[in-house]
Amino acid sequence: MFDFSFGEMLVVGLVALVVLGPERLPKAARFVGLWVRRARAQWYSVKSELERELATEELRRSLADGHQVMRETEAHLRATDLEIRTAVSDTATEVRAPIAEVNAAAAEIHMEQPADDAADDATDATAGTPKQDAHGQ
Numbered sequence: 001m002f003d004f005s006f007g008e009m010l011v012v013g014l015v016a017l018v019v020l021g022p023e024r025l026p027k028a029a030r031f032v033g034l035w036v037r038r039a040r041a042q043w044y045s046v047k048s049e050l051e052r053e054l055a056t057e058e059l060r061r062s063l064a065d066g067h068q069v070m071r072e073t074e075a076h077l078r079a080t081d082l083e084i085r086t087a088v089s090d091t092a093t094e095v096r097a098p099i100a101e102v103n104a105a106a107a108e109i110h111m112e113q114p115a116d117d118a119a120d121d122a123t124d125a126t127a128g129t130p131k132q133d134a135h136g137q
Contacts, residue, residue, distance in 0.1 A: 004012075020028050 016028065017025055
């Protein structure tokens with residue numbers, strides 16, 4: 001705290017000895033030592049309290065930064081989710097269009113078939129066996 005050299009302390013001690021005398025000097029030295037200890041203890045108390053406050057503030061700042069990173073990550077994930085859902089929806093639409101065209105074409109072909117062919121096809125489909133020719137093969 002204070003930077004006293006040995007020579008300066010010796011001069012202060014000699015002046016105190018001359019001013020106070022040999023009887024009162026030990027009592028005064030104890031009194032000064034007591035106040036120096038109290039001042040030092042108070043200084044360390046204030047210093048440790050300040051360090052705790054700074055550590056708490058740093059922890060709060062770190063926590064706030066972590067929350068901000070989490071919010072940004074969540075927003076990014078939501079945007080990615082929306083992009084994926086849109087891409088899947090677009091792909092499903094693109095796939096459904098040709099399927100609808102194929103179904104429509106199949107319905108047209110089915111409408112154009114004569115009734116006898118349709119009956120034969122239905123019989124073959126329900127039998128679950130391939131058509132056999134007239135010779136039973």
